[in-house]
Amino acid sequence: MFIDSHAHIDGPEFDGDRDEIIERAKAAGISTILNVGTGDPHSGAFERAVALGQKHDSVYTAIGTHPHDARHYDDNAEEKIKTLVKSDRVLAWGEIGLDFHYDNSPRDVQVAVFRRQLRAARECDLPVVIHTREAETETIEILKSEYDGTERRGVFHCFSGSKDLAQRAIELGFMISFSGIVTFKKADELRAVAREVPLDRLLIETDCPYLTPIPYRGKRNEPAYVVEVARCLAGIHGVDIEEMGRLTSDNFRRFFKI
Numbered sequence: 001m002f003i004d005s006h007a008h009i010d011g012p013e014f015d016g017d018r019d020e021i022i023e024r025a026k027a028a029g030i031s032t033i034l035n036v037g038t039g040d041p042h043s044g045a046f047e048r049a050v051a052l053g054q055k056h057d058s059v060y061t062a063i064g065t066h067p068h069d070a071r072h073y074d075d076n077a078e079e080k081i082k083t084l085v086k087s088d089r090v091l092a093w094g095e096i097g098l099d100f101h102y103d104n105s106p107r108d109v110q111v112a113v114f115r116r117q118l119r120a121a122r123e124c125d126l127p128v129v130i131h132t133r134e135a136e137t138e139t140i141e142i143l144k145s146e147y148d149g150t151e152r153r154g155v156f157h158c159f160s161g162s163k164d165l166a167q168r169a170i171e172l173g174f175m176i177s178f179s180g181i182v183t184f185k186k187a188d189e190l191r192a193v194a195r196e197v198p199l200d201r202l203l204i205e206t207d208c209p210y211l212t213p214i215p216y217r218g219k220r221n222e223p224a225y226v227v228e229v230a231r232c233l234a235g236i237h238g239v240d241i242e243e244m245g246r247l248t249s250d251n252f253r254r255f256f257k258i
């Protein structure tokens, strides 16, 4: 059995066949999907994500303001998320963080909103899902200053950073989740990073609908394909795929307390 620890299945990409892809995932051995609601907090996207988790036994929910949407975050957004995370089946606050690759929101706004959401998640006693791109130093510095001494930390999702970032994230008590990127031909460096991550810190995800793993490149990504991420990590760590499925699922359940 496998768990897709990070997917986006509440959006328009899956409006035509959402129930089928959830069934297809079950048939492929995916017991659980963590669906991550993103978007402008005032758009209704988070309510939509929470409702999906309440409709399906295999779907849990995370909500938070993505760095792309940091410019939409305000007091009302924070109050809304604080209320919604109390709903049934919401496991985490995220994804939150910094994205200095796309810079869809100004960097100073991203930093301020990242700090605010870390504090809010801590108040709500929820782990966080971290998105970081081209902002490694800033991300670690902020986590160090905001999360010193907390017990429940979070996940670095869709990890594609350096060995140094992975090490520092692990030292800070975080989990490391790999997506289909780790299966890509040119990802030798990332596979070398994955080899160094202790087995009890590993998670797997699709981040669908994007980042489709090999051998499904070119198709829309979906939770069933998380098996390919497990296969790749199993090869890297020299265990069989069932064992990788079992241990990443155990890690997920232990970490998110389900």
Ligand SMILES: [Zn+2]
Pocket: 095, 131, 157, 158
């Ligand atoms: Zn992300």
Ligand SMILES: [Zn+2]
Pocket: 006, 008, 036, 095, 207
């Ligand atoms: Zn994501």
